[in-house]
Amino acid sequence: AKHYPLVIIGGGAGGCSVASRAARALGAGKVAVVEPAKNHYYQPMWTLVGAGIKTVDQSAMPMESILPKQCDLHKYKAVEFDPQNNTVTLSNGEQLAYDYMVVGMGIQINYDKIKGLVEALQQDPMVVSNYNKDYVLKTFPAIKSFKGGNAIFTFPNTPIKCAGAPQKIMYLAEDYWRKHGVRDKVNISYNTSLPVIFGVKKYAARLMEIVKKRNINVNFRQNLVQVDHHNRKAVFQLLDSEKGETETYDYDFLHVSPPMSAPEPLKNSKASMVDAAGFLDVHKETLQHKTFPNIFGIGDCTNVPTSKTAAAVACQNRILFKNLQSVMSGQAPKSLYDGYTSCPLITSYSKCILAEFDFDGQPLETFPFDQGKERRSMYHMKKDCMPQLYWSMMMKGRWAGPKIFRKSMHLGMSR
Ligand code: FAD
Ligand code: UQ1
CATH class of the missing domain: 3.50.50.60 (FAD/NAD(P)-binding domain)
Known part of the structure; x- marks a missing residue:
């Protein structure tokens, strides 16, 4: 060796x-x-x-x-x-x-754990997923060509990377459909295995206001188990049902966040x-x-x-x-x-909530303003600054996260 x-x-x-x-x-x-x-x-x-x-x-x-x-x-x-x-x-x-x-x-991403999903991703242009370099290419064409009906966005029953991503694409799609005159004809559902919309209370509260305001249905404790793309049906296991009941939805657009392991x-x-x-x-x-x-x-x-x-x-x-x-x-x-992690929750084509928190789910925000509010500045940070920071600093081993900025912006009073 x-x-x-x-x-x-x-x-x-x-x-x-x-x-x-x-x-x-x-x-x-x-x-x-x-x-x-x-x-x-x-x-x-x-x-x-x-x-x-x-x-x-x-x-x-x-x-x-x-x-x-x-x-x-x-x-x-x-x-x-x-x-x-x-x-x-x-x-x-x-x-x-x-x-x-x-x-x-x-x-590891496990698309094959959901019955019929791989076939649907390969054959139905309206079944899409941002979690893969090939399938992500399908997402925008599907959003653009969508003329109305049921749009469903899923969150699986496993730990996943970037727990905000399953709903970010929903807010972007909703914004797109609204701006292009089809929103009235769309019924949007977020079917999540979790009992909450986001794991941190502060941001969950803001997101619940947003889904309410934008008329998005949130169905908790529902886990996608099967996709039948021939009949455009998606089967969800009801996780709180003791009898193992399922609910079947007709879909016209389906964004899947896959199970991972x-x-x-x-x-x-x-x-x-x-x-x-x-x-x-x-x-x-x-x-x-x-x-x-x-x-x-x-x-x-x-x-x-x-x-x-x-x-x-x-x-x-x-x-x-x-x-x-x-x-x-x-x-x-x-x-x-300290568990520092962050999730830039993009809520439209111009707004973002920058969630940052630690092991205990306590907010650990970098900037000296309330990051729970939707902001244009945080949208540009995510879209324009982060890729630069990632390629030119982090990949070179010269970025250790925003702690130094957090400390200076809070005059040394933050952790
Ligand atoms: P990765 O960056 O995934 O790297 C793992 C590497 O290991 C890969 O290159 C892979 O090829 C290699 N590998 C796999 N198996 C083997 C093997 N057997 N032998 C050798 N090598 C192997 N994070 C954020 O901070 N903000 C965001 O807004 C955000 N949004 C996201 C949106 C999406 C749609 C996705 C998919 C992810 C997002 N993430 C986000 C999460 C972020 O990309 C990951 O958390 C991050 O890349 C994790 O880094 P990693 O090194 O652990 O894994
Ligand atoms: C961050 O450091 C980082 O790594 C480069 C990300 O990954 C893409 C992020 O999404 C965020 C938000 C941060 C935190 C950085 C700042 C300046 C708040």
């Missing part, structure tokens, strides 16, 4: 930002990145792609061009972990040995590597593995109990790397993560 001081699994938001910091500190040939994908995608842009505001090409960069040159890129999947022997096996059969490993494999290679790994659900089992504050001190985890593939976002990864990458350096030099990890 080829040996590296540091092996990083995944070249996404977490893997790439950590790789950049590590390459700078350790130099050439010391860091391996295992990543099969041709492109790195800035997925937060896909909401805007679905609304026709950006193109998928704007969200993509060739993997080679974005990962630091000093890293060795292995263009294969990690398929098997052996943390007792500090090795990982790749899909070409090769093994890599490591002193330290960072796992940032993201979360821990990545297969983690789920299949030896028990001590992951928690019961298959997510990498790390300390939520230090991001160090609970059983294997030479392993760290970042982003969507870990069991850190916060909302899975790129904004969370922004904070985590610096904390992780500082702790990795401490452990490498024989010290205890000292840098602690």
Whole structure:
């Protein structure tokens, strides 16, 4: 097995930002990145792609061009972990040995868990989904060509990345239909597995006002289980029904947020590597593995109990790397993560609520005004500033989240 001081699994938001910091500190040939994908995608842009505001090409960069040159890129999947022997096996059969490993494999998307969905996504132009680089291309044409009827937006019965995304596209579509004279003919439903519209009280209250004002039906505890695109019917399991009842809706437009799970290679790994659900089992504050001190985890593939976002990864990458350096030099990890995460809840083609909060669901807002209000400034921040910040700072290992701004804008009075 080829040996590296540091092996990083995944070249996404977490893997790439950590790789950049590590390459700078350790130099050439010391860091391996295992990543099969041709492109790195800035997925937060896909909401805007679905609304026709950006193109998928704007969200993509060739993997080679974005990962630091000093890293060795292995263009294969990690398929098997052996943390007792500090090795990982790749899909070409090769093994890599490591002193330290960072796992940032993201979360797995499972469209195939919903009966009939893959066929519907492939064959029905009105069944769309922003959670995939190909299906997101269908969203705006469907919104544009929609002439009325039932429009349904779903939220699955699993943890997902960017818990706001299933409803952001709904607000954008609603705004589009209103501006183009079809809103009167559209009946909009948000069918969510959750018992609330959003996990943080402050923002949930504002969103409930918005859905009421804009005449959107919210159906709680309903989970999409089947799509019959021939008859344009969508079947939802009623999660609070003891008899396992379902409700069938006719749809004319359907945006699906798919069920997700821990990545297969983690789920299949030896028990001590992951928690019961298959997510990498790390300390939520230090991001160090609970059983294997030479392993760290970042982003969507870990069991850190916060909302899975790129904004969370922004904070985590610096904390992780500082702790990795401490452990490498024989010290205890000292840098602690507070759970910071953020969800820019776009509510129209010109407005956004910038939700920011911590492990306890307490708002942790950067700007010195109420971010629970819909604002044009926050829309432009999301649309124009964030992509820049992501590509030119975060991917270079030079962005650790907005904490420094939060502190200065609140005159040092914020956490
Ligand atoms: P990813 O960035 O997904 O990277 C994981 C990488 O691991 C991928 O490159 C993948 O190819 C690779 N990989 C997978 N399996 C293997 C394997 N077996 N071996 C090796 N490599 C592997 N976040 C926000 O902050 N704000 C938003 O507004 C926002 N909106 C979103 C909207 C949508 C539609 C989507 C889909 C996501 C959104 N997110 C948003 C979430 C954000 O994109 C993720 O939380 C973030 O990318 C997580 O980073 P990560 O490194 O954990 O995973
Ligand atoms: C952020 O840092 C980040 O990572 C680059 C995001 O991902 C796209 C975000 O959506 C947000 C909101 C932040 C937080 C940054 C500021 C300036 C509030």
